[in-house]
Amino acid sequence: MRHFEDIQVGSSMTASGHELRAEDIIAFASQWDPQPWHVDPDAAERSPMRGLTASSVHTYAVAALLLNRMEPVAGIASIKHELELPNPARPGDQLTLTMTCVDKRVSDSKPDRGLITFDGVLANQHGTVVLKLRSLMMVKTRAGR
Amino acid sequence: MRHFEDIQVGSSMTASGHELRAEDIIAFASQWDPQPWHVDPDAAERSPMRGLTASSVHTYAVAALLLNRMEPVAGIASIKHELELPNPARPGDQLTLTMTCVDKRVSDSKPDRGLITFDGVLANQHGTVVLKLRSLMMVKTRAGR
Numbered sequence: 001m002r003h004f005e006d007i008q009v010g011s012s013m014t015a016s017g018h019e020l021r022a023e024d025i026i027a028f029a030s031q032w033d034p035q036p037w038h039v040d041p042d043a044a045e046r047s048p049m050r051g052l053t054a055s056s057v058h059t060y061a062v063a064a065l066l067l068n069r070m071e072p073v074a075g076i077a078s079i080k081h082e083l084e085l086p087n088p089a090r091p092g093d094q095l096t097l098t099m100t101c102v103d104k105r106v107s108d109s110k111p112d113r114g115l116i117t118f119d120g121v122l123a124n125q126h127g128t129v130v131l132k133l134r135s136l137m138m139v140k141t142r143a144g145r
Numbered sequence: 146m147r148h149f150e151d152i153q154v155g156s157s158m159t160a161s162g163h164e165l166r167a168e169d170i171i172a173f174a175s176q177w178d179p180q181p182w183h184v185d186p187d188a189a190e191r192s193p194m195r196g197l198t199a200s201s202v203h204t205y206a207v208a209a210l211l212l213n214r215m216e217p218v219a220g221i222a223s224i225k226h227e228l229e230l231p232n233p234a235r236p237g238d239q240l241t242l243t244m245t246c247v248d249k250r251v252s253d254s255k256p257d258r259g260l261i262t263f264d265g266v267l268a269n270q271h272g273t274v275v276l277k278l279r280s281l282m283m284v285k286t287r288a289g290r
Binding site for chain 2: 031032033034048067068075076077079084
């Protein structure tokens with residue numbers, strides 16, 4: 001378990017190996033975001049994206065899944081997430097998440113916790129970035145164990 | 146289908162009626178974000194949040210689901226989403242999404258499309274806000290039909 005003190009600004013962790021399959025894109029979007037270009041391959045071919053693309057929620061969910069494969073962080077709360085989707089995620093993508101600590105500060109009023117900003121990049125096997133993430137997390141210090 | 150011209154700055158739409166059940170929180174998080182406080186009621190009771198809370202991905206997915214119940218927007222791409230989670234979503238929450246257009250501009254180079262910024266608020270039956278969303282969407286103009 002990584003506490004506030006264990007996470008250094010500039011340090012990164014990576015998790016990989018999530019394959020996005022067409023049937024998973026369709027199943028996820030059918031439940032949560034049933035836009036034609038996420039659930040219907042024919043409609044997707046005729047759409048501006050020219051083919052099936054994952055819902056942004058699905059792409060974010062894959063990032064969460066890969067994050068859970070890294071050594072856990074002693075999180076208290078996730079406060080804010082900024083998601084940019086520079087390119088759509090598509091069937092056949094093999095996705096890798098890299099999370100980098102870009103800022104941290106201990107709480108002035110509560111020494112058992114601190115705030116850490118992580119920048120995440122989710123990219124496919126060609127290096128195409130499908131999600132850029134900036135997450136502000138509240139994390140326990142060792143005093144907060 | 147709402148095109149760029151149909152969406153006025155200051156206009157809002159609302160969709161409601163999603164109940165968050167404990168078993169849904171656990172099922173979603175088991176698949177995508179298996180933190181103890183999302184999947185294990187006993188561990189959740191002992192966590193700083195004092196009880197089961199929905200994964201931020203699940204909360205965002207509910208917002209997408211409710212968005213899909215509104216009159217559809219002629220979207221081309223979702224470009225950026227900022228998510229703030231001021232309070233956790235919990236079992237028994239009855240969630241309502243309100244989306245307000247806060248900015249729009251037509252593309253200078255491509256008159257078939259424009260960019261619209263929507264502010265979203267997902268709140269429970271007590272008015273507690275569980276997700277604040279700011280979304281930048283590329284939307285077709287009528288010329289882009």
